[in-house]
Amino acid sequence: MKPKYCSLVCFFLLSSLALAQPQHPHKKSAKSAPVTRPKADPALAIHQSALIIDTHADTPQRFLDENFDLGQNTPVSDGHIDLDKIKQGNLGAEFFSIWVEPEFKGHYSKRAMDLIDSVYQQAARHPDKMTMAFSADDIVRAHDQRKFAALMGIEGGHAIENDLRLLRDFYRVGVRYMTLTWSNTNEWADSSGDIQDPNVKHHNGMTDFGKDVVREMNRLGMIVDISHVSDATFYQALLISQAPVIASHSSSRELTNQPRNMTDDMLRAMTNNGGVVMVNFYSAFIDENYRKASSDPEKVKQRDAEVEAYKKAHPHPDGSPVTYDEYAPIEKKWAAQFPRPPLKSLIDHIDHIAKVAGIEHVGLGSDFDGVTSLPEGIDSAADLPRITQALLQRGYTREQILKILGGNFMRVMREVEATAKRLQAERKESAALSFEDIELMVGNRVSTSQLLDRITLHGVNFDLTAERRTRLKAQKADDAVLEAIGKARRK
Numbered sequence: 001m002k003p004k005y006c007s008l009v010c011f012f013l014l015s016s017l018a019l020a021q022p023q024h025p026h027k028k029s030a031k032s033a034p035v036t037r038p039k040a041d042p043a044l045a046i047h048q049s050a051l052i053i054d055t056h057a058d059t060p061q062r063f064l065d066e067n068f069d070l071g072q073n074t075p076v077s078d079g080h081i082d083l084d085k086i087k088q089g090n091l092g093a094e095f096f097s098i099w100v101e102p103e104f105k106g107h108y109s110k111r112a113m114d115l116i117d118s119v120y121q122q123a124a125r126h127p128d129k130m131t132m133a134f135s136a137d138d139i140v141r142a143h144d145q146r147k148f149a150a151l152m153g154i155e156g157g158h159a160i161e162n163d164l165r166l167l168r169d170f171y172r173v174g175v176r177y178m179t180l181t182w183s184n185t186n187e188w189a190d191s192s193g194d195i196q197d198p199n200v201k202h203h204n205g206m207t208d209f210g211k212d213v214v215r216e217m218n219r220l221g222m223i224v225d226i227s228h229v230s231d232a233t234f235y236q237a238l239l240i241s242q243a244p245v246i247a248s249h250s251s252s253r254e255l256t257n258q259p260r261n262m263t264d265d266m267l268r269a270m271t272n273n274g275g276v277v278m279v280n281f282y283s284a285f286i287d288e289n290y291r292k293a294s295s296d297p298e299k300v301k302q303r304d305a306e307v308e309a310y311k312k313a314h315p316h317p318d319g320s321p322v323t324y325d326e327y328a329p330i331e332k333k334w335a336a337q338f339p340r341p342p343l344k345s346l347i348d349h350i351d352h353i354a355k356v357a358g359i360e361h362v363g364l365g366s367d368f369d370g371v372t373s374l375p376e377g378i379d380s381a382a383d384l385p386r387i388t389q390a391l392l393q394r395g396y397t398r399e400q401i402l403k404i405l406g407g408n409f410m411r412v413m414r415e416v417e418a419t420a421k422r423l424q425a426e427r428k429e430s431a432a433l434s435f436e437d438i439e440l441m442v443g444n445r446v447s448t449s450q451l452l453d454r455i456t457l458h459g460v461n462f463d464l465t466a467e468r469r470t471r472l473k474a475q476k477a478d479d480a481v482l483e484a485i486g487k488a489r490r491k
């Protein structure tokens with residue numbers, strides 16, 4: 001592989017040289033040529049002027065498990081993101097993924113909080129180059145100060161441990177999106193990752209609680225992220241969400257037949273919703289040949305066996321799970337046996353989504369530091385300018401490219417913030433009790449007579465479905481309370 005820095009510089013140098021060439025060399029006049037400054041590369045000019053937002057990188061595991069410092073310039077074989085690569089790629093904002101391996105069962109929120117802390121630690125170590133950001137305005141402010149903005153998104157709804165209070169706590173510490181599931185179906189939403197597995201208990205999409213999670217995310221201003229979810233979960237989330245949603249790192253299923261990619265029908269639903277699909281760069285999600293080669297059952301079996309053997313041979317003394325970062329070298333080595341797809345495959349996905357969903361509904365969700373193979377030419381965040389170059393070559397205008405690189409996501413983030421503001425105001429006015437209000441009071445052992453008073457006074461804003469009834473019963477709610485809810489004024 002060519003050293004990264006050189007390939008990038010050479011690339012731009014060559015393109016500028018090509019542009020500086022006279023168009024008709026044979027007509028060149030004999031007079032001495034006027035002094036010409038090298039012409040700026042138009043793609044690079046667009047790229048450097050853009051506010052570039054990538055919505056998915058798994059770097060926090062490197063922070064936490066490898067003690068990796070973003071200030072270290074690492075070889076691309078070790079990682080896709082560091083401050084040098086961010087600068088070379090003009091990456092303006094990154095959503096760092098707070099991904100909790102399902103093996104951490106019983107400790108999900110602790111692991112999530114440790115990962116969150118690791119992102120804050122990086123911002124504290126490099127205050128001159130980066131800053132934490134929690135809103136669209138924060139991203140713009142950081143960009144104006146020429147600082148890299150770090151944001152956080154939870155990957156996998158299991159991290160909230162079936163508790164809306166934890167969801168709110170995660171919002172308070174700065175989490176601004178959450179994928180409803182990771183590859184594992186949780187207790188309230190189905191995932192595309194195990195939807196065919198008959199041993200997994202599925203919900204036909206989402207449970208009532210899952211729907212409450214979406215509503216509460218809307219009210220908080222946390223972006224609903226539908227990457228990884230099953231098709232049924234996707235359509236239900238779109239029906240419920242009052243704000244645009246995102247797919248933080250998903251590509252097109254029409255082009256690459258992967259169940260966690262999005263069908264054209266889903267893309268059109270995203271148009272209706274006003275959301276944005278951030279294209280995942282992973283070779284197996286953007287290239288059918290790579291996907292087929294790398295999903296060969298025999299080869300997959302051999303990789304899984306190697307990983308399992310590694311885990312067995314390297315147990316943690318405290319019994320905590322062996323983390324992905326520890327066995328990633330095995331997976332990377334395994335992935336290297338399949339030839340990398342051309343950059344064209346990635347651009348095809350951006351192009352397809354732009355055509356089917358619309359130019360307003362596509363963006364970048366690299367999955368850097370979370371994938372074992374990237375297309376040719378994209379070795380790390382430093383290579384983002386190549387995407388701009390390729391889009392320009394495909395005929396995309398400057399305005400369209402700026403939307404893809406970050407503009408579309410900014411629009412969605414602002415809409416999510418505005419929806420939250422509206423919902424919070426409405427909620428104050430109506431004062432009708434939500435299911436979670438009542439569940440909280442029952443859980444806190446508010447007396448039955450007090451509960452009955454409040455229900456009669458304020459009314460409720462939900463239907464007492466069988467599932468909700470069971471949940472209140474499980475918390476030992478009095479039958480009189482259930483009856484009062486059934487009869488209460490509905491707002």
Ligand SMILES: [Zn+2]
Nearest residue numbers: 155228249370
């Ligand atoms: Zn993911």
